[in-house]
Amino acid sequence: MTTKKKKIVTKGKSTAYLKKHSDSAKAVVKTDAQKITKAKGVITSAEKKIDTSEDLLNKANGYRDQSAAYKALTKQIETAQSKMKTTKSKKEREQCAKKIKSLTTQRAAVAATMRKIANSAGYTKAMSQKVRADTVISNTKQAISDLKAKKVKDTKNYTTYKTAYNKKVLEAKQKLQRDNGVKIQNKIKAARKSKGLKNGFSTAIYRADRKTSRVFLFGEASPNETDEQDLPTHPVDKSDPRINYGSRNSKQLSGTYYLHGSSFSKLDAQFVILQGWARKNVEVVVRGFSKWNHAYLASVSKTMDEPYKDTLAIQLTLQYAEKAHIKYAKKSKKKSKASASKKKGSSKSTKKYVTVKAGMTYWGIAQKYNVSVSSLEKMNKWPARVIPVGVKVRYV
Missing domain, CATH: 3.10.350.10 (LysM domain)
Incomplete structure (x- = not known):
């Protein structure tokens, strides 16, 4: 009786559920890999025992030829077994089964001859050790084959859970960004309509990734935007210098920004958060005298010329920059024909x-x-x- 394959259901499952099952499935795949590695170690150990035994057995007259025949038949059996697993044709499977049966019978006869030669030469113990090691290798190879098939299925399960989890996380992130984006814009609109100190609002700064709905609403004083260019020139004899290109060195925004609030302690708490954004290299959006979608806080400082309990003067320097994505060249293991072949002659490349x-x-x-x-x-x-x-x- 064949058991029905259990279908994995991810639709409607929570993020926590998918994370738990993804981690569990990953651990199973890891265990499969560890078992395969361990089994390969068992084969290596058994092969060493066979080498030790055959050092003696090969001294017996006629044993080496029989051993070669045994190995050749074993290889043919393994090839037929592999073909039998992969073929979809019933006729071919039947042919493979007959071939395996015939080859197994031939191998058994060769094995019996090998035992007779070993016994007559006084190498019974070495032969017994080799037979046991051969059995271990045969059983372990089958176990590895089963483990590899299991690992493939377990990897598919892991991929299913991991993909569903990543999708769920991405959807939650996108929803959070949308919701926070709406909240940020509502705060900016409300500040524009307000009266009193908040009416002095002219610049908004908030996180570009919109992980939070926090927005700093500042009154801006003496803002200064500087765009510096690198303009390397080439001197020309008896004439003005020449230039053939220019590149932006930096783009900065600086000024004094007034933060309003109900108490100095609350204003100072906001200043600490702003410092944290600078320290963690948080990308921010600036809307005011300058309108930047990509900026970083290069300098954050506070002063108090007069003891206003509801206003804090902050000096900010913002650097315009887009997040870098460094690409690393892949090292190729294959050697090209040009590099592999030795160049003749003494000519050198310029x-x-x-x-x-x-x-x-x-x-x-x-x-x-x-x-x-x-x-x-x-x-x-x-x-x-x-x-x-x-x-x-x-x-x-």
């Missing part, structure tokens, strides 16, 4: 390369080796914005 490290740019390479950025872009396939770490950039 091409020169530099290995890219984190933070390196075409501009930096151009300055170091006195070449232009445009020539670097022509000689290499990577765009100026993203140069993978670990690759070799040609500069000559």
Whole structure:
């Protein structure tokens, strides 16, 4: 009687349920892998015993030829068994079964001959040790085959739970971001309509990932946005210097921002949170004198010229930047034909390369080796914005 395969149901399950079953399924896959590794160790140990036994048995006249025949038949049996498992044709399965039966009979006859040769040569103990080791290897190989099949099924189960869990987490994150986005905008609208101190609101700063609905509403004083460019020039004889490209070095926003509240202790608590955002490199959105979707708090400080219990003056410096995604070059194990074959002759290549490290740019390479950025872009396939770490950039 065949048991029905249990169907995994993830629809309507909670995040906690999916996490629990995902972790449990992962542990099962890990156990399968450990058992396979352990079983391979058993085979290795048994093979060593066979090697020790055969060192003696091969001294017996005729044993080596019979041993070779036994191994050849074993290999044929394993090939037929493998084909029998994978084929879908009933006729082919029947043919495989007949072949396996015939080969097994032949192998048994060879094994009997090997025992007779060993006994007559006085190597009965060595033969017994080899037979036991052969049996261990045969049984363990079957166990490994079963474990591998089980691992495949267990991996599918884990993937099902893990995929459902990740989807659930992503949906919850997206919902939280949507809800917090609405709350943030409502707070900004309410502040614009309010009277009194909050009426001085002119700048809003909140998390770009919208993990919380917290928004800092500031009164802005003397804001200053600075955009710095690197403009490397080349001197020209008896003429003005020349320039062929420019790149942004930095973009900063600084100024004094007034935070309003009911008490100094509450204002100071908000300042501590703002400091935490700066320390943790939280990406923020700025809406005020400057409208930035990607910014980081480079400097946060507080002062109090006058002891206002309901106002705190904060000096902020924000740096405009987008989060970097560093790409690493994959190391290929295969050797190319060009590198594998030895070059003949004494000619040397005039091409020169530099290995890219984190933070390196075409501009930096151009300055170091006195070449232009445009020539670097022509000689290499990577765009100026993203140069993978670990690759070799040609500069000559």
